[in-house]
Amino acid sequence: xxxxxxxxxxxxxxxxxxxxxxxxxxxxxxxxxxxxxxxxxxxxxxxxxxxxxxxxxxxxxxxxxxxxxxxxxxxxxxxxxxxxxxxxxxxxxxxxxxxxxxxxxxxxxxxxxxxxxxxxxxxxxxxxxxxxxxxxxxxxxxxxxxxxxxxxxxx
Numbered sequence: 842x843x844x845x846x847x848x849x850x851x852x853x854x855x856x857x858x859x860x861x862x863x864x865x866x867x868x869x870x871x872x873x874x875x876x877x878x879x880x881x882x883x884x885x886x887x888x889x890x891x892x893x894x895x896x897x898x899x900x901x902x903x904x905x906x907x908x909x910x911x912x913x914x915x916x917x918x919x920x921x922x923x924x925x926x927x928x929x930x931x932x933x934x935x936x937x938x939x940x941x942x943x944x945x946x947x948x949x950x951x952x953x954x955x956x957x958x959x960x961x962x963x964x965x966x967x968x969x970x971x972x973x974x975x976x977x978x979x980x981x982x983x984x985x986x987x988x989x990x991x992x993x994x995x996x
Contacts, residue, residue, distance in 0.1 A: 873911055874993035875901035881925065881983035884975040888922075888933065890990040907972035908992060910965035915995045917962055920945075920973055923987035924955040925980045931957050932977035938969055946977060954982065962995070 850859040860868045874897045877890035891903045901908045910916065924931050924947070934944035945959040963971060973990055981988050 871898060872994055873898045873900050873916075874991070875908060876989060876991035877901060877903075878985040879981075879988045880985050881981040881988065883980035886974055888973045888975050888981075888990070890973070890988070892985065894989075895991070905970075905972075907970045909970045910967060910994075912994070913966045914964075915962060916965050916971070916992055917960070917995050918971055918990070918992035919958070919960050920990045921956070921958045921987065923982040923984070924957075925982050926954050927952060927980075929980070930977045931955055931975075931981075933957070933959075933973055933975050935959070935961050935963075936972050936974055937963060937965070942971075944976075956987070961992075 848861055849857045852858045858869065858871055860870070874895060875893070876895040878892045878894055879888070879890045887906045889906050891906065893901070893903060898911060900911050908918070918935070920933070922931060922933065930947060932944065932946040935942040942961065942963065945957055947955040947957045961971070965971070971992070
């Protein structure tokens with residue numbers, strides 16, 4: 842039985858891409874991932890998650906508010922949003938290359954805060970993009986801790 846024992850793996854240019862510690866835990870230093878946050882407001886169309894908390898590789902654009910896949914693979918995305926304290930609804934949809942993939946939200950009918958969350962596992966090719974678009978009658982709460990959009994390459 843052969844064994845390969847290394848503490849890091851580098852790309853062709855010699856830059857470390859993966860590190861392994863003595864316990865076998867690996868870290869992929871350039872793995873595409875992002876976590877964006879935003880304050881509140883009323884939105885129709887692409888929701889402007891514009892404040893970067895994490896943006897490894899810069900594949901999420903803070904001007905187009907979309908993530909563009911740098912390599913083909915399976916990607917996991919999530920979002921969480923909180924409405925303002927009124928009687929409207931939250932209605933949002935995941936879009937891949939401008940086409941609806943699936944949606945989520947919370948209907949109106951009562952006055953109060955409404956929380957909505959969503960997850961998406963998507964097969965993306967190089968250059969495919971994902972964004973979230975709003976269709977509701979409600980506005981989002983102003984606290985950035987309640988409004989986020991993120992994702993990463995699974996493999």
